[in-house]
Amino acid sequence: xxxxxxxxxxxxxxxxxxxxxxxxxxxxxxxxxxxxxxxxxxxxxxxxxxxxxxxxxxxxxxxxxxxxxxxxxxxxxxxxxxxxxxxxxxxxxxxxxxxxxxxxxxxxxxxxxxxxxxxxxxxxxxxxxxxxxxxxxxxxxxxxxxxxxxxxxxxxxxxxxxxxxxxxxxxxxxxxxxxxxxxxxxxxxxxxxxxxxxxxxxxxxxxxxxxxxxxxxxxxxxxxxxxxxxxxxxxxxxxxxxxxxxxxxxxxxxxxxxxxxxxxxxxxxxxxxxxxxxxxxxxxxxxxxxxxx
Amino acid sequence: xxxxxxxxxxxxxxxxxxxxxxxxxxxxxxxxxxxxxxxxxxxxxxxxxxxxxxxxxxxxxxxxxxxxxxxxxxxxxxxxxxxxxxxxxxxxxxxxxxxxxxxxxxxxxxxxxxxxxxxxxxxxxxxxxxxxxxxxxxxxxxxxxxxxxxxxxxxxxxxxxxxxxxxxxxxxxxxxxxxxxxxxxxxxxxxxxxxxxxxxxxxxxxxxxxxxxxxxxxxxxxxxxxxxxxxxxxxxxxxxxxxxxxxxxxxxxxxxxxxxxxxxxxxxxxxxxxxxxxxxxxxxxxxxxxxxxxxxxxxxxxxxxxxxxxxxxxxxxxxxxxxxxxxxxxxxxxxxx
Numbered sequence: 124x125x126x127x128x129x130x131x132x133x134x135x136x137x138x139x140x141x142x143x144x145x146x147x148x149x150x151x152x153x154x155x156x157x158x159x160x161x162x163x164x165x166x167x168x169x170x171x172x173x174x175x176x177x178x179x180x181x182x183x184x185x186x187x188x189x190x191x192x193x194x195x196x197x198x199x200x201x202x203x204x205x206x207x208x209x210x211x212x213x214x215x216x217x218x219x220x221x222x223x224x225x226x227x228x229x230x231x232x233x234x235x236x237x238x239x240x241x242x243x244x245x246x247x248x249x250x251x252x253x254x255x256x257x258x259x260x261x262x263x264x265x266x267x268x269x270x271x272x273x274x275x276x277x278x279x280x281x282x283x284x285x286x287x288x289x290x291x292x293x294x295x296x297x298x299x300x301x302x303x304x305x306x307x308x309x310x311x312x313x314x315x316x317x318x319x320x321x322x323x324x325x326x327x328x329x330x331x332x333x334x335x336x337x338x339x340x341x342x343x344x345x346x347x348x349x350x351x352x353x354x355x356x357x358x359x360x361x362x363x364x365x366x367x368x369x370x371x372x373x374x375x376x377x378x379x380x381x382x383x384x385x386x387x388x389x390x391x392x393x394x395x396x397x398x399x400x401x402x403x404x405x406x407x408x409x410x411x412x413x414x415x416x
Numbered sequence: 417x418x419x420x421x422x423x424x425x426x427x428x429x430x431x432x433x434x435x436x437x438x439x440x441x442x443x444x445x446x447x448x449x450x451x452x453x454x455x456x457x458x459x460x461x462x463x464x465x466x467x468x469x470x471x472x473x474x475x476x477x478x479x480x481x482x483x484x485x486x487x488x489x490x491x492x493x494x495x496x497x498x499x500x501x502x503x504x505x506x507x508x509x510x511x512x513x514x515x516x517x518x519x520x521x522x523x524x525x526x527x528x529x530x531x532x533x534x535x536x537x538x539x540x541x542x543x544x545x546x547x548x549x550x551x552x553x554x555x556x557x558x559x560x561x562x563x564x565x566x567x568x569x570x571x572x573x574x575x576x577x578x579x580x581x582x583x584x585x586x587x588x589x590x591x592x593x594x595x596x597x598x599x600x601x602x603x604x605x606x607x608x609x610x611x612x613x614x615x616x617x618x619x620x621x622x623x624x625x626x627x628x629x630x631x632x633x634x635x636x637x638x639x640x641x642x643x644x645x646x647x648x649x650x651x652x653x654x655x656x657x658x659x660x661x662x663x664x665x666x667x668x669x670x671x672x673x674x675x676x677x678x679x680x681x682x683x684x685x686x687x688x689x690x691x692x693x694x695x696x697x698x699x700x701x702x703x704x705x706x707x708x709x710x711x712x713x714x715x716x717x718x719x720x721x722x723x724x725x726x727x728x729x730x731x732x733x734x735x736x737x738x739x740x741x742x743x744x745x746x747x748x749x750x751x752x753x
Contacts, residue, residue, distance in 0.1 A: 135511060153538060247489065
């Protein structure tokens with residue numbers, strides 16, 4: 124009997140490097156197309172983000188004005204948390220524009236996939252779910268940049284007279300920093316989503332995350348508003364790399380080696396969280412119990 | 417021939433928490449949960465040859481899906497071995513999944529918001545199918561399933577039958593060696609079921625794919641599989657040819673009668689006196705009897721009854737798959753005691 128073993132054994136297979144690149148770029152493209160189909164949803168988002176920035180604009184305006192009354196002049200009281208009023212408004216606007224770019228719902232998508240059992244269909248595909256979700260997030264953010272962040276900029280920048288960074292090269296560094304923020308944000312979300320493998324109901328955790336995140340990333344307030352000990356803690360956490368770091372780069376608060384160092388720390392967190400995600404995924408899948416059956 | 421699928425003593429336990437009742441019970445559960453181990457699959461062993469189409473059947477909760485999940489590498493077993501073409505499904509996942517296809521009847525693997533053709537384009541890249549093979553496979557699928565007509569529609573707008581056809585094509589695009597089908601005809605109408613069955617037949621003959629199929633529909637098994645494996649409470653209770661199974665249960669047929677005039681079952685028994693039909697005891701217009709095909713044909717029984725009394729309706733039914741499984745299981749229990 125010739126060819127018996129060839130009948131009964133499966134051919135070894137590895138996707139080529141080029142094939143892998145093409146595949147993941149395809150996920151970027153598909154995610155872009157998918158969100159494009161739902162673009163109407165984002166027009167209301169432009170309004171709500173603008174309202175948010177407007178709220179902060181008047182809040183900080185009042186805060187700084189009260190300082191001026193206290194000190195009798197602008198001289199002593201024009202800095203709060205190390206920022207001038209103009210910088211403060213810029214901080215708020217840039218962090219919300221950034222948030223409109225890097226935001227995604229990987230944690231929710233992954234956890235509901237695990238809870239409802241749809242994960243089965245992912246596990247029988249020859250790809251890494253983590254990588255697929257990361258590249259889909261890139262596609263989503265590409266869509267967000269064009270259809271969401273840009274419209275917000277068009278509205279918010281002239282409305283509040285938001286100024287550019289002190290050095291025009293900082294546009295580039297800020298964008299690069301927000302791209303790393305996207306990786307950090309996505310990987311944290313992925314890790315949170317993996318919790319669903321081990322917990323029956325993680326909706327509570329995800330809701331707590333929504334609130335905690337905007338604080339820990341520095342979207343709500345710059346860290347310089349907080350006490351020393353809080354600043355020390357957040358400096359050792361990955362969250363500052365999501366909003367605080369890119370926004371302070373934009374404001375020109377980090378120059379030279381400070382800037383390089385900030386970007387390197389973001390990069391290190393990106394890689395570290397990605398590897399952690401890979402490890403957690405590997406362990407979780409080994410003890411997975413898919414619903415039903 | 418060397419089997420393509422080898423399963424040895426495959427076992428899977430689930431840990432369950434048994435909830436206590438009431439508020440007090442809930443509080444106790446928080447600190448001292450009562451754990452219970454449920455053995456979903458218990459020492460299952462079988463071999464499957466290349467090109468075979470095997471029906472894997474059992475009632476809900478019998479352990480079918482759990483077995484399929486372990487065979488597809490989704491679930492890691494508690495103990496036991498599985499090799500498919502020399503690979504261990506849950507270990508060499510990437511390599512393994514390139515060689516298998518799966519359809520889970522309740523779920524679609526197509527991308528919900530995208531046109532069908534976009535999903536196929538993505539699958540082509542996922543499995544690195546080259547252009548020639550892609551064109552050839554899509555041609556075959558169109559010939560057999562007529563999928564061209566809705567290729568450009570988003571998946572969410574397809575009917576269940578159309579979606580199932582696309583899902584089957586999607587599972588076979590990369591010419592897998594083994595195909596796992598979990599309830600492939602669930603929810604389909606008669607025409608839909610027939611289409612799916614015809615397609616699977618063709619594909620098996622053309623591409624020599626090995627198929628494992630779980631189903632509730634005895635029709636699927638009869639049309640597609642020569643061999644069946646019956647599982648109940650996690651254990652294999654039957655593994656063999658469909659004909660052997662039939663003979664073991666005697667292939668009972670149930671006859672339901674609606675009469676114009678009330679008759680007692682004793683009278684019916686008299687009428688069919690020399691035929692091996694057993695009637696359920698009862699009076700009135702409605703009666704049920706059972707006979708075995710190898711002993712008597714339906715035509716003979718019906719002829720006698722129609723001649724003897726006024727019949728308004730009659731209905732012949734083969735037992736459902738659950739019933740056969742229940743019979744097998746009962747036999748086993750009787751054998752044990």
